[in-house]
Amino acid sequence: MKRILVPIDFSGDSLKALRFAIYLANKLDCHLRIIHVQKSEKFEIPFHFEEMKNEIIHTVQEYLEKLIELHSAGYCVKNGVFDFKIRTGSVYREIVNQAKYGDAYMILMGAYGASGFEEFFIGSNAFKVVRNADCPVITVQNEFTKGQLKTIVMPIDASTETRKKIPFVTDIASSCNAKVHILGVHETTNSQIVGKIEHYMRQAEGYFKEANVEFVSSLRQGDNNTFSSLDYAREVEADLITIMTEQAESSFNMFFGSYAQQMVNRSEIPILSVPND
Template sequence: MKHIIVPIDFSKESINGLRLAITFANRFNCDIQMVYVQKYPTDLTPGRFEEEHRSAEQKFEELLTEYSPKMLESANLSFIVKKGKIYREVVNQAHAFEDSVIVCSTHGASGFEEFFIGSNAFRIISATDCPVVTIRHGSMPRDIQKIVLPIDITTDTRQKVPVTAEFAKAFNAEVHVIGVATLQTDEIDLKLNAYTKQVCNYLKERDIRFQTASLRGDNITDITIEYALDVNADLVSIMTEQNIALSDFVLFSYAQQMLSKSPIPVLSVTPK
């Protein structure tokens, strides 16, 4: 990780994203760039549009004054004001740098809204191949000591392991490798055991502490979150599905439910 991109709309939730990004930056010794995007096309008059731009720059200067001292001297905190579609401009900014991670707030959800994606955080995740860490209301860890790494029977499930290991190594965190499934059959158990063993060997070779567990339940999201809360985890690492139509953001998949429901920050990794 060399750069962290943080979408900012100056809400309390987006500032939590910045605070979490600083925690990461201080461990990885990397730079942070905050991004504010003015919606364009806009109904604002040219004068009001320029006023919004100046106001954003002024607020960013205040954030620099408050948060730059919290970063390592070798790291840089900067900002940029862009115009366009919010999720697209944030993704473009992340892709402009090598080895970037995006940290952003999902702004939370409740009731039926848990199963409908409308926020830019979810659009960002589906539009980039960069790792994305999302944070909801009140889930601001000061350190990453335990990471939950759910492993399922899909072939892509292990692709998140190298990125997760990077985070674990940087924080000297313990990884909880959990085999998850909705059914318990000999075939599923064999595959999960084989995948879990491969992951544990990968972690062992890198001197990363780990524990293992096997979970079964009707809803993989719920049993993963319940386990993460039980062990006081600070991060959950998941794979995200690609090729999700932006016009059809309905949350029924495991990954999408996790992003919407987890009270713990979620690291989302895109399958290659």
Template sequence: MKHILVPIDFSNDSINALEHAIMIANYTDCGIRLIHVKRKNADYDASFNLHDFDEVLRSGVIDNFERTIQLYKKELKGEFDYRIREGRIYTEICHQAKYGDAEMIIMGTHGVSGFEERWVGSNAFRIVSNATVPVLTIRYSFPKREINKIILPIDISKESRQKVPLVAGLALLFGAELHVIDIRQDNKVVTRKTLNEYIDQVMIYLKRRKVKCVRESLKGNNLSNLVIEYALLCDADLIAVMLETNERTLPFWVEPYAQQMVNHSPIPVLSIRPTGD
């Protein structure tokens, strides 16, 4: 069954992500597979490590799954099912997506800031950076609505344009308008020339497929802030970014572009892994 994987802990964030996932699944003829990752007993207080605690915990999760599916099954055209895994949250979710043949992961996120993002890290971005499928992260504060405007930033990296076919396909499904933006940190001739060539190629591709699109150009020191501010200004519904191959090798104090987008954007972010990575 073609399906979208939705991590769920039954919080408001994860239920909001589920509602978005149902809308997208109905457009893409997908089912929904829910996944809950429970921690091992060792992660709980010792007083709770009873011999039957694991079964009690599992039963409670199953009850919540059944209630959730009962509540939302009439809204979904496809099929609902669920999986329960045990272990590290991001590892189990990524494994389920890969070996369960998910088309996409859609998940809620609180976002992070300050000390927390530097030292605790974000499960959301760990999933983004390790998943083999596209990951859509959604803040609880963002309401479910149709996707009418998609922001497609293109930078000078070789991988940046790889997201175009997937995003163009989504735009056609939703009848959405694509805002193709070249983003740069300087005005060097070589930078502008390269980006112009990239954007020309993208625009030709989109127009041949009859995707509604507009072209913009932004320059500034912080590329993620540029994109987020532009997306807010035009009331966008989705931002698509590419996880660049060198982002996972940066020092821990350097927050990569894609991670900034996932951690700080109030607008849903679709993160896509480069092919061959």
């Protein structure tokens, strides 16, 4: 059975990520594992744990045990395991290593951590995890209030690597009965570039048809592919945007380097980053 890994630093965003992860684990029939990374063996009181404000708890292990107890009722996978790991060291390295050696299907984490701390997530650990993980990573900022994932935006650019996310998107869309918006994006009027994007879009359409995934296709030109994708996702009230973590270097690539970081940092909509491996 597959496993979803959820980093928890007890910040509000990490707890929002846990609730989203429980939903996806139920839909995808996955084990669920929490990971908490300590800078040292010294115990520190968690920063944001309103659910347990009346509890007397003395160790990180007790907090995690209580957290699982509070959320176990929502986890409904037959023969599924909902557990936790505690590791010490570099936050992003320990998360990436746990995902690798625990054979995680995906990592689902908060984009922000506890503000005021050295290991704050945004622009730091979240993006480092996205860039270094061998598995897909979903980053979230807002509460999963809809209780379901129904609309996925999948931007397509002119790079060959852009198509590598299609099988993973298909898996999620099929499990959640979601509609995929295939969004061709480009920053140029070059007909060869646009033609290549349209060709890739048709390939994605064929893949989704074969998998019986509902989809719609659109093509947009703009000054910045990140902003074009975000604007479209907001218009259709998307629940998830999918990107490639890193793509071959080209002036027409969509999410290479800073573009991926822009998307993770700027989007209030969850971002699914699929590694280019």
